[in-house]
Amino acid sequence: MNIKENTKLIGPEGRPIFGIRGFPVESFNLSDFRIYGTDKKEGFIKNLVTRFRIKRWQYLGICSDEIIFGAAIVNLGYMTNMFTYIFNRGEGKIKQYEAILPSGKAAFFTGSSRNGAASFKSGNTSLEFINRHENILAKISAGGKLQAELIFLKSEEPLCCTTRVGLGGFNYTHKEAGIPARGFISHDGKRWEISEIKSSGVLDYTLGYLARTTFWNWASGGGFDVSGKRIGFNLVQGVNETGFTENVFWINGRMVKTDVVDFKYSDLDLLKSWEINSNDGRVNLLFYPEGERASDINIGLIASRFHQPFGRFEGRLTDGKESWQLKNAAGFAEEHYAKW
Template sequence: MNGIADLPAALPPAPARVVGADGQPALGRFAGALQGCDWERLARPHARSGLWRRLHNKRWHYVALATERIFCAVAIVDLGWMSSCFGYAFDRGDGDMLANFSEDGLPGRLSVAVADGPGGTSRFRRRATHIEIGPEALTLRCPWLQIEARFGPAPAPPLLATGLIRGGSVHATQKSGGLPLTGEVRTWREEYRLDGGVASCDLSNGLLARETAWRWASAHALDVGFNLQAGYFGACENAVWLDGALYPLGPARFIVDRKDVLAPWHIFTEDDCLDLIFTPDAARRENRDLKIAASRYVQPLGTFSGWVRGTPEQPKRTIERLAGVTEDHFARW
């Protein structure tokens, strides 16, 4: 699953369920919506005990909002034995990080509910922080930031990627292309309209290994966008959206100075379909060591310039200062 050769120009439609009637997962990349994971229905060799699934099932729902003036990101995370959320808002005009927060919650539905598919709703509620991510809306209320955002309908199909995880079992992720955006962000300084911007969503659910690491890149306009990952999921979720069409991409390479993640990143794919320079403007960082668990995380936000195309035979599409993020993350969970 992690090495890809002779990639097709089009993806098959998403299966009705990730786990089939025979207990075997539908593995691959598909165009269409995730309809639920049902990991308890897995049969050998992928089946695991209920306790193992509880400790290894990691789920998150992430939304990015981008306009010419502001970039925001919000995530809800369920690790099984605990939950958390984060959010930030960055003024792209003057380079000011207007808000940047994270909060831990209680395990399970005491604080968090992560949707089983894009038609569901994810929620985080803890103290004064309330977040709700639905199929077409994001609402956030906390002491540092307020967001009312509406997005969609999608001009292009989402990507559903499923694959086997070394040291774990099976993982599934749903990535959207660019979504039309409206709404408002309220910060301590001023209010920002989101109308005319672009949203993108990441909904992931997997039985992951105790130690998991990845690099990630994502950026979207309405007519072009991409999602790239190198690490625990190989090339499974690598894709580009072009003019309403969704194309799979080959393995991605990230060239980055880990001592200075705010220096430019060079990112390209081995199939000669993408070559970009990412220029960071700021970064969200978190370095936590809870002894039984740890996380080393940095998510720079900035702009991508270079070119992309759906297949090696297509002409190159120029990308100029497309807003998005990269990520370098190690987790022991």
Template structure:
């Protein structure tokens, strides 16, 4: 993978490819010809997602702007009791109740405000400040970008849309705390990953996704609307592009074991779910079916076709089966 370009648009066209390194902003305004205002309003989707966890908990937080509506969710999964201690979500009005900025990391600014809820993810001094204040869950955490391993930047075409870009990190050190169901959880020693995505997408979009991270090994896999563009493996902080991902699982039994592999032979992992967050919304003109199991991965990975296989055990992360009409 080559170093990240300065812009996701070069000479009026999307800069398709897989890159290493940060980008200041994901900005599609330079596209030529530029899509019309109404089309952009209906197709421009942006989100910031943070997943973080340790031996005690896994926390997932997202702020999403789909152009004509906004939403957010935050949950805390207790790994000891294998229960969701908190599961909060809310929808809102774009521009009034939420904003997802174009800066993925440095300069990141995403927030949601609704009845009884305040969420934000903001970069200050090379640290991402994650704050959640809802009736179900409170989080005050700091994600350290200073010693971050090289992140992935992926840019690619979208069938039925135009283009998509995503910046994804591997293991970021965490400090802070979370409170749910009357209990406080220390987050010091947890590891986090950030997914900052921004694209001109199709109305119907579906994907399977997996993400798991710690300092020695981390990966991001996607099968669906974005092809293999965002498939990457980090070993000791060094990223390697992965081939097409295959997700073998029973969609009717998401808590049964999964198998994930790539067609280049660099990743072959079993996933054992501990629990899951799920949501199923159908508003007629829009719908979302979503399940995100939390669990651990085990198996083998390798940095290249001729490299020795490295054993992976107990790697905390998530899988996801998601379909949206938006």
């Protein structure tokens, strides 16, 4: 269903309100959440779930002809981490910074993506995201070498949806892509003024009671079509496919919903080209990787196998009446397996 009025994640019966809404959640009100099949909103099991099984993160990215940049703050309950990176497309080189700390004490979240904040600090690395109704302010300092201060202008038509995960879980996500951004990024003495290069902003704010093992493919980015219209896209398979999907693209800020999406790529070489097509024919894209960031962590109870290639997208988007051709849209794709 389309949720038009309720600003809370959890409904009056103690369960998530599933569906697509036209605006971000104002309150996650997890104190009202109850475990599926029980009538209690308090207790030991609920405390374990809300403390260790609820995952929450915010990612912000810049995709441009010159660089692809990203930064994220993540709270997994038993562990927090941050990462930030800058990929120089002309040089084909990436520089990244990451910190992982036990427990959830290094990453702090308040409110939601509509009106709240997220922050992380460890040593000489700090990230702060201030979420406001109209925009997001990001302040980033990493390793004494990477600095950024950015403002992302929010879309009037964001993608916000809540879907079922298994029998008792849920996943809420707020995504935007192709949004205008301004500010600067500097690294090792080089500085990029974002308003002076063709760039698109990306937002991912997610909170979920996710499956113990989770897999997804994700593609996001943006740019301009051959006629100069601002384009953004958010395409996923593996999560948020039960009843509702988060597959959309934006044309000059107008959101166009699409059906489920299929990703075709080589599991033996993720730097070969990818095909991304929607079941309804609205999305037909080719992705050409230019480099990637990757990690492979396996410590028994916890595992993460992650590939995120960066590059360019080409192809066609359509709403059934009008079509838009992409020739050099900047962005990334992703393969992520997690045991958490």
